Amino acid sequence: MTIGMQQLRKIIFPVAGLGSRFLPATKATPKEMLPIVDKPLIQYAVEEAIEAGFKDLIFITGKSKRAITDHFDSTLERFSNVDDKKAKLLDEMNQIVPKDVSCIYIRQGEPLGLGHAILQAKPVVGNEPFAVSLADDLIDSQPGVLKQLVDQFNEQQSSIIAVQKVDQSESKKYGMIDSNNLDSDLVKLSNIVEKPDPEFAPSNLGVVGRYIFTNALMSFLEKTTFGAGNEIQLTDGIKLMLKHESIYAFLFSGKRYDCGSKLGYLMANIDYGLKHKEFGNELRNYIKDLV
Numbered sequence: 001m002t003i004g005m006q007q008l009r010k011i012i013f014p015v016a017g018l019g020s021r022f023l024p025a026t027k028a029t030p031k032e033m034l035p036i037v038d039k040p041l042i043q044y045a046v047e048e049a050i051e052a053g054f055k056d057l058i059f060i061t062g063k064s065k066r067a068i069t070d071h072f073d074s075t076l077e078r079f080s081n082v083d084d085k086k087a088k089l090l091d092e093m094n095q096i097v098p099k100d101v102s103c104i105y106i107r108q109g110e111p112l113g114l115g116h117a118i119l120q121a122k123p124v125v126g127n128e129p130f131a132v133s134l135a136d137d138l139i140d141s142q143p144g145v146l147k148q149l150v151d152q153f154n155e156q157q158s159s160i161i162a163v164q165k166v167d168q169s170e171s172k173k174y175g176m177i178d179s180n181n182l183d184s185d186l187v188k189l190s191n192i193v194e195k196p197d198p199e200f201a202p203s204n205l206g207v208v209g210r211y212i213f214t215n216a217l218m219s220f221l222e223k224t225t226f227g228a229g230n231e232i233q234l235t236d237g238i239k240l241m242l243k244h245e246s247i248y249a250f251l252f253s254g255k256r257y258d259c260g261s262k263l264g265y266l267m268a269n270i271d272y273g274l275k276h277k278e279f280g281n282e283l284r285n286y287i288k289d290l291v
Contacts, residue, residue, distance in 0.1 A: 008053070008054075008128070008129050008130075008150065008153070008154075009053075009054060009055045009056050009128065010056040010121075010124070010125055010128055011049045011054040011056070011057060011058065011130060011131040012058045012060060012117075012118055012121045012125075012130060012131070012132045012133070013032075013042065013046075013057065013058065013059045013060065013132075013133055013134075013135060014060045014108075014118065014134065015030065015042065015059055015060060015061055015068055015135065016061055016062030016065065016107075016108040016111060017031065017062075017111065018062075018111065019031030021260065021261065021262065022034065022262070028064060029067060030042075030064065030065050030067055030068055031260075032065075032068060032136075033068060033071065034265065036138060036259070037269060037272045038276075040071065042068055042135045043096060044135070044138055045134075046096070046097065047096075047144075048133070048144035049131070049133060049146055050101060051143065051144050051147055052131075052143075052144060052147040052149075052150050053147075053150065054146070055100065056101075056104060056124070057097070057101060057102065057103050058104045058106065058121045058125070058130075059103065059104065060106050060107075060117045060118070060120050061105055061106065061107055061108065062107065062108050062111060069103075069105055071096075072096060072097050072103050104124055106120050106121060106124065107120075108120050111231075112226075112231050112232055113227075113229065113231025113232040114231075114232075115221045115231070115232035115233050115234040115236065116221075116231065118132060118218075118221060118234065119218065119221050119222065119232070125215065125218065126215075127215050128215060129212065129214050130212070130213060130215070131146060131149070131150075131210070131212045132209075132210070132211040132212075132213070132234075133146065133209065133210055133211075134210070135259075136209060136258065136260035137210070137256055137257075137258065137259070137260075138256070138257045138268050139210070139254045139255065139256045139257070140256075140272075141252065141253055141254025141255070144254075145208075145210045145254055146210060148252050148253065148254075149162060152186060152248070152250050153212045156186075156246075156248055158214065158245065158246045158247065159211075159213045159216075159217065159241070159246075159247045159248070160211070160212050160249070160250055161189075161210070161211045161247065161248075161249050162207070162209075162210035162211070162250055163177055163205040163208060163249045163250065163251055163252075164205070164206060164208050164251065164252065164256055165205060165206075165251070166205070166206040168198045168201050168204055170206070171195070171197070171198050171200075171201035171206070172195045172196070172198070173195065173206070174195065174207055175192055175193065175194050175195065175206065175207035175235050176193050176195075176201045176202055176203060176205065176206055177191070177192050177193075177203060177206075177249050178191040178193070178202035179205075179249065182203055185250060186248055186249070186250050186251075187248065187249050187251075188246055189238075189242060189247045189248065191239070192235055192238055192239060192242070193235075194228065194233065194235040194236075205251065207249075208252070208256055214245070216241060216245060217237060217238075220237045220238075220240040220241045220244075221234075223240060224236045224240060255271075257271075270287075274287075
């Protein structure tokens with residue numbers, strides 16, 4: 001994957017959030033380690049990134065996030081008394097991250113917003129373009145959304161963000177985009193508004209947690225002042241960037257689950273459980289009996 005003469009290799013996973021909406025479950029366990037059936041949210045995000053060809057996985061961590069680091073270590077030992085099924089599972093656990101992919105961990109000292117978290121990766125990103133993935137947004141799609149974005153990014157050679165159609169009454173949950181042409185899957189942004197009231201939403205396209213940016217975003221985030229919640233907001237950095245270069249929005253193909261909400265998390269577990277090859281049919285029958 002290339003853009004111009006540069007290879008797109010680096011992706012940032014901001015995982016320093018407190019997960020307060022899931023307390024007490026997240027008091028000692030990172031919200032990104034909450035499982036969807038039998039796999040933590042962050043592993044779904046990492047597998048999507050690896051499928052798209054990313055080689056440097058940059059995790060912006062914080063307090064009580066050690067479990068994420070441990071999860072991607074290849075330290076599970078094989079024991080002589082395990083059966084073939086368990087031995088295969090142990091081998092799979094040691095191969096979550098291929099040998100040609102690196103995990104890099106950076107501590108965000110203070111929770112000062114998504115834009116601030118991304119800025120922590122600047123020394124590692126250097127002068128290269130990069131992606132950002134929010135593990136809270138679990139997206140079921142083939143190919144993965146990041147692969148869809150990479151393909152679009154390589155064609156446009158400009159920053160691109162993932163969007164989905166949302167009910168206008170839900171606009172206060174999203175960054176909402178505006179464009180001079182809203183009739184295509186790929187549109188050029190003219191504005192982005194963070195969580196507007198429904199009557200002020202510029203469209204029905206809401207931003208989802210997958211982005212690819214040119215390196216210029218870092219300099220605009222450095223110029224971004226503290227905004228909503230006294231934090232450095234990614235949306236504010238994008239608005240600054242829009243004044244200087246084109247940014248595109250891509251209406252991806254796939255189903256998104258907001259696993260930052262309890263209802264979205266439960267819906268994801270049900271849907272992924274129903275598709276599970278080991279017990280999906282049994283779960284379906286159980287649900288039928290309930291209703």
